Amino acid sequence: MFGEDVLGYLFNAVSPDNFLxxxxxxxIGLVIGAIPGLSPPMAIALLIPVSxxxxxxxxxILLVSCFAAGIYGGSFSAILLRAPGTSASAASTIEGYxxxxxxxxxxxxxxxxxxxxxxxxxxxFVLLLLAxxxxxxxxxxxxxxxxxxxxxxxxxxxSVAFGSVLKGLLSGLLGLFLSTFGIDAxxxxxRYTFDMITLESGIGIMPAIIGLFAFAQGMExxxxxxxxxxxxxxxxxxxxxxxxxxxxxxxxxxxxGWATGLVMGIxxxxxxxxAQWIAYAWEIRRAKPGDRFGKGEIKGLAATEGSNNGVTGxxxxxxxxxxxxxxxxxxxxxxxxxxxxxxxxxxxxxxxxEVVYTIMWGxxxxxxxxxxxxxxLARAMAYLTLFPRGIIGPxxxxxxxxxxxxxTNNVDDVWMMIAFGVLGYFMVKHNYSPxxxxxxxxxxxxxxxxLRDMLVVSYGSPVSFILTRPISxxxxxxxxxxxxFSFRPKPWEQTETEDVKEPPRLDD
Amino acid sequence: xxxxxxxxGKGRGGFGRRKFLAGAGAVAGAATFTTAARVAKAAKFxxxxxxxxxxxxxxxxxxxxxxxxxxxxAKELGQPVNVINIAGGGGWKAWSQMAQWDPEKDDHIxxxxxxxxxxxxxxxxxxxxETLESFNFxxxxxxxxxxxxxxxxxxxxxxxxxxxxxxxxNPNRIVMSTTAxxxxxxxxxxxxxxxxxxxxxxxxxxxxxxxxxxEVIGGHTDAVGGNVGYYVPYMLDRKxxxxxxxxxxxxxxxxxxPTFEEVTGKKNISFAGRTFALANGIAAEKQAVYLNAIKTAxxxxxxxxxxxxxxxxxVFREGDELWKALRESEKLVNAVKFWELEQ
Numbered sequence: 053m054f055g056e057d058v059l060g061y062l063f064n065a066v067s068p069d070n071f072l073x074x075x076x077x078x079x080i081g082l083v084i085g086a087i088p089g090l091s092p093p094m095a096i097a098l099l100i101p102v103s104x105x106x107x108x109x110x111x112x113i114l115l116v117s118c119f120a121a122g123i124y125g126g127s128f129s130a131i132l133l134r135a136p137g138t139s140a141s142a143a144s145t146i147e148g149y150x151x152x153x154x155x156x157x158x159x160x161x162x163x164x165x166x167x168x169x170x171x172x173x174x175x176x177f178v179l180l181l182l183a184x185x186x187x188x189x190x191x192x193x194x195x196x197x198x199x200x201x202x203x204x205x206x207x208x209x210x211s212v213a214f215g216s217v218l219k220g221l222l223s224g225l226l227g228l229f230l231s232t233f234g235i236d237a238x239x240x241x242x243r244y245t246f247d248m249i250t251l252e253s254g255i256g257i258m259p260a261i262i263g264l265f266a267f268a269q270g271m272e273x274x275x276x277x278x279x280x281x282x283x284x285x286x287x288x289x290x291x292x293x294x295x296x297x298x299x300x301x302x303x304x305x306x307x308x309g310w311a312t313g314l315v316m317g318i319x320x321x322x323x324x325x326x327a328q329w330i331a332y333a334w335e336i337r338r339a340k341p342g343d344r345f346g347k348g349e350i351k352g353l354a355a356t357e358g359s360n361n362g363v364t365g366x367x368x369x370x371x372x373x374x375x376x377x378x379x380x381x382x383x384x385x386x387x388x389x390x391x392x393x394x395x396x397x398x399x400x401x402x403x404x405x406e407v408v409y410t411i412m413w414g415x416x417x418x419x420x421x422x423x424x425x426x427x428x429l430a431r432a433m434a435y436l437t438l439f440p441r442g443i444i445g446p447x448x449x450x451x452x453x454x455x456x457x458x459x460t461n462n463v464d465d466v467w468m469m470i471a472f473g474v475l476g477y478f479m480v481k482h483n484y485s486p487x488x489x490x491x492x493x494x495x496x497x498x499x500x501x502x503l504r505d506m507l508v509v510s511y512g513s514p515v516s517f518i519l520t521r522p523i524s525x526x527x528x529x530x531x532x533x534x535x536x537f538s539f540r541p542k543p544w545e546q547t548e549t550e551d552v553k554e555p556p557r558l559d560d
Numbered sequence: 561x562x563x564x565x566x567x568x569g570k571g572r573g574g575f576g577r578r579k580f581l582a583g584a585g586a587v588a589g590a591a592t593f594t595t596a597a598r599v600a601k602a603a604k605f606x607x608x609x610x611x612x613x614x615x616x617x618x619x620x621x622x623x624x625x626x627x628x629x630x631x632x633x634a635k636e637l638g639q640p641v642n643v644i645n646i647a648g649g650g651g652w653k654a655w656s657q658m659a660q661w662d663p664e665k666d667d668h669i670x671x672x673x674x675x676x677x678x679x680x681x682x683x684x685x686x687x688x689x690e691t692l693e694s695f696n697f698x699x700x701x702x703x704x705x706x707x708x709x710x711x712x713x714x715x716x717x718x719x720x721x722x723x724x725x726x727x728x729x730n731p732n733r734i735v736m737s738t739t740a741x742x743x744x745x746x747x748x749x750x751x752x753x754x755x756x757x758x759x760x761x762x763x764x765x766x767x768x769x770x771x772x773x774x775e776v777i778g779g780h781t782d783a784v785g786g787n788v789g790y791y792v793p794y795m796l797d798r799k800x801x802x803x804x805x806x807x808x809x810x811x812x813x814x815x816x817x818p819t820f821e822e823v824t825g826k827k828n829i830s831f832a833g834r835t836f837a838l839a840n841g842i843a844a845e846k847q848a849v850y851l852n853a854i855k856t857a858x859x860x861x862x863x864x865x866x867x868x869x870x871x872x873x874x875v876f877r878e879g880d881e882l883w884k885a886l887r888e889s890e891k892l893v894n895a896v897k898f899w900e901l902e903q
Contacts, residue, residue, distance in 0.1 A: 238765060390870050
């Protein structure tokens with residue numbers, strides 16, 4: 053089924069038009085992705101009118117390039133400023149920013165670039181070569197699988213709590229509680245809305261991420277010595293090419309991250325914002341004596357960065373093969389396909405193989421290009437870490453407010469973001485886990501709807517229902533393993549009790 | 561202009577006659593200038609960029625349709641049209657603002673209002689103060705009738721009649737995927753449950769069509785409530801098969817699929833619609849400018865072709881015809897009272 057003809061479309065993908073579209077998509081994706089509040093779907097939606105008058109393959113290459121680069125661009129601000137540009141890069145703030153604080157910003161950027169580019173490439177090749185069979189797998193995910201995947205994601209809370217499991221779980225519970233706000237899907241009843249219209253659609257993920265991470269970070273930087281900078285360095289050594297020894301050191305973390313991303317991408321609606329946490333928690337559970345998780349462990353960063361770009365290619369599989377968009381970005385790309393008269397589905401592969409395979413090759417090449425363009429952009433951004441805290445702190449606060457408003461056009465969301473910011477600031481001070489709140493908020497609705505849908509489709513007998521479904525059982529086993537590895541005694545941690553008691557972010 | 565006036569005032573008090581005259585001249589000049597500007601403004605409306613408010617987030621169906629429409633509307637208005645997403649509260653963040661728009665200040669902004677979503681104002685639990693009259697609807701834009709579909713190859717449901725009989729024979733064993741309570745898809749199912757004796761199904765709710773389609777194609781649910789435009793592609797791809805259309809007449813896209821009424825005798829009509837609204841009390845000539853622009857832009861064959869590819873059926877309505885359709889929707893929602901059904 054796949055052979056020389058697939059390879060032949062590679063040359064279409066690098067025609068001058070397609071190449072320029074790719075470059076435009078990559079640059080716009082990187083910039084918009086790096087700005088908290090402006091998300092990849094927004095960048096893609098804004099590019100759709102631009103793409104109207106292009107040939108279908110060129111237009112779609114523009115959009116998928118923007119998608120891949122947007123997910124990666126979000127990592128710059130996450131690593132360098134602890135202000136994640138997208139929801140898929142929130143987990144990278146933990147190890148990435150700690151590395152920046154220890155003067156290792158460049159190392160963090162180059163590992164992130166390697167993990168993202170190679171992750172995107174692998175994901176792109178899986179998309180190119182295995183899309184039709186994997187689409188069948190994505191159909192197997194039903195209510196019980198969604199519910200269990202959400203539970204698996206929630207087990208990550210115990211791992212990312214760093215030291216205080218109780219405080220981590222409390223943070224997760226707060227997130228879960230906040231996720232119940234809004235209109236109940238099953239009855240249409242407004243829950244905890246206090247007659248406020250904004251709360252009817254629930255608490256937005258975006259104001260929460262910007263608040264908990266970026267705004268809180270702006271507050272933290274605004275206190276203390278105004279003239280010191282984030283990295284404590286005076287200049288940046290600039291070496292973007294990863295060393296073989298570095299890659300060798302994180303090889304298994306990369307592979308686990310990529311694998312997590314590829315699998316989570318195939319599941320419609322799971323995506324990067326969940327994959328990164330599952331990959332990260334996996335790393336922490338496999339921690340060895342001497343690893344510095346929570347304090348700038350490069351293995352953790354390799355896994356989160358590998359997973360969020362590992363998602364990108366495979367998340368397009370259900371969209372191309374079945375016409376089922378796995379997320380908002382894929383939905384926008386689906387809309388663009390249709391506007392260009394291309395109907396996704398098995399017919400698309402039969403009738404317009406030149407378009408499909410050209411787009412897929414374009415996606416693969418865009419991932420390589422992304423690495424090169426990133427060298428310039430990341431370098432420019434990395435200089436921000438040399439700026440005095442007194443300038444960077446307020447700047448982050450201003451950008452958080454502008455970004456939230458630009459993203460929602462809703463002042464209430466700006467207030468919500470600020471409330472999360474103040475919450476996040478004090479949580480870090482008292483060793484609670486902002487990541488736990490975020491996980492609860494993201495996974496709460498998936499778990500709740502999955503559970504209620506499962507109760508309906510199983511006619512009220514969920515347990516026997518789960519036991520008849522192989523994928524459900526597999527996820528159940530993963531959950532049990534995850535819990536075991538999270539709570540098993542770790543002898544080496546006893547010696548580090550003093551370090552652990554300190555809030556990890558205040559240790560310098 | 562106020563600056564020029566205060567200059568003049570100063571001149572009279574402290575700087576003598578010449579300065580006063582100069583100041584007065586400035587006032588007069590400014591006055592002439594603004595009058596000229598006013599005349600020009602009246603001659604050319606709209607005088608600047610126009611905002612097109614989408615009550616849902618970037619990337620949704622409404623957003624896509626309006627981003628597609630904006631360039632054509634801009635061409636007719638002679639001004640740029642910027643799509644603004646004001647998301648939240650299932651559309652109500654934007655709609656509650658629209659009801660309060662000022663006819664003078666908010667004369668460069670067009671709102672889009674979705675049906676039947678806006679009729680959630682009838683749900684007493686939501687405590688809305690708005691009614692349909694709170695909005696200055698000016699034109700209907702698109703109307704996509706609801707359909708019910710099953711998996712291609714599902715032998716149990718060869719027709720709507722077979723589907724209903726099966727549901728009656730197996731109470732609470734048929735599961736349908738639908739969009740949230742109060743949506744067009746839910747309204748169609750709720751109507752059937754209320755008015756077709758003995759028909760009762762279980763429902764699984766989604767906030768997007770991707771989830772619904774995955775559920776029914778993947779065999780997790782038995783049937784799905786959706787819209788003609790969005791679902792026809794899946795039928796062409798032989799993944800889904802429509803068993804009925806919830807409209808007065810058969811859909812030209814699905815000529816062999818019967819209406820719900822043909823099979824059951826019950827007039828079950830449900831659709832997803834989009835309309836345009838302006839500020840209440842906006843000057844009649846301004847409203848006419850917008851209405852003409854919308855009408856001409858929608859008639860642009862190039863635009864119609866793009867919307868056909870996007871499978872969004874355009875339906876232009878204005879004036880009495882528009883309000884008649886709004887009233888019918890309102891009547892239907894009041895008859896179904898979906899908020900009493902799902903407890």
